[in-house]
Amino acid sequence: MPLDLPRVIGHRGTPKRAPENSLAGFALAAEAGVTWVELDVQLSADLVPLVYHDHYLQRISDGVGHTIELNWDYLRERDIGVKFSPEFAGQKIPHWDEVLDLLVERRLGVNIEIKADDPRGAITAEIGLEHALAKWPADLAPPLVTSFSRIAIETSRDAAPAWPRGLVAHALPEDWREFCARTGCATIHISHESLTQEQVKAIKDAGYAVLSYTVNELELAEKLWGWGVDSVFSDRPELLLG
Numbered sequence: 001m002p003l004d005l006p007r008v009i010g011h012r013g014t015p016k017r018a019p020e021n022s023l024a025g026f027a028l029a030a031e032a033g034v035t036w037v038e039l040d041v042q043l044s045a046d047l048v049p050l051v052y053h054d055h056y057l058q059r060i061s062d063g064v065g066h067t068i069e070l071n072w073d074y075l076r077e078r079d080i081g082v083k084f085s086p087e088f089a090g091q092k093i094p095h096w097d098e099v100l101d102l103l104v105e106r107r108l109g110v111n112i113e114i115k116a117d118d119p120r121g122a123i124t125a126e127i128g129l130e131h132a133l134a135k136w137p138a139d140l141a142p143p144l145v146t147s148f149s150r151i152a153i154e155t156s157r158d159a160a161p162a163w164p165r166g167l168v169a170h171a172l173p174e175d176w177r178e179f180c181a182r183t184g185c186a187t188i189h190i191s192h193e194s195l196t197q198e199q200v201k202a203i204k205d206a207g208y209a210v211l212s213y214t215v216n217e218l219e220l221a222e223k224l225w226g227w228g229v230d231s232v233f234s235d236r237p238e239l240l241l242g
């Protein structure tokens, strides 16, 4: 199935309306007409795959500590809703399998970001993709697998060779042509804060799709689309969808 990207991808769901990377947020995104979401897969200390962005618990959960040093038994009980709004109290850090079930049920496309520093990118991609491959149906667009971790991208090439993959970076790295060719990337994801029109042209001319994050204003999205950017990640996907 060819990579058919939407112009707008919900960044961690729809995080202005519901807690980021939560089951409630992914469901709300689907209900609002968002067709693809981006999310962050990482591992607990005991190697359970879960969906959560930060390395630390403090910002959005009721816990403390470093996710990769804590076991799933502790992480699974962490409330990620109450700090967002009392209305979302009881939302827990989701297991990756729970999110996969919801995505499949809602027929949502997904950009799986493997969230780990190297060298943990390898095992995070291995386990995260093993779970995704077990649940993803053949009649849904294959997930797009991305990471800042180069080891995670290399691992995803071996673990899910038929699924498209991409490199994420704040700024376009000097060796992007060599790295993306060697690892068979389909996409390159760059922060709008550093991306230039010339870079978009060079990346597109080289045959890759260009995605940019995190774009929360329509004017900025329109400028990027005008440059040839294929998709933008947004905290306000409904706004950009019009």
Ligand code: G3P
Pocket (backbone or CB within 6 Å): 011, 038, 040, 053, 113, 146, 168, 189, 213, 233
């Ligand atoms: O892939 C786009 C974006 O999600 C990358 O940054 O920190 O939000 O995971 P971050």
Ligand code: MG
Pocket (backbone or CB within 6 Å): 038, 039, 040, 113
């Ligand atoms: Mg992310």
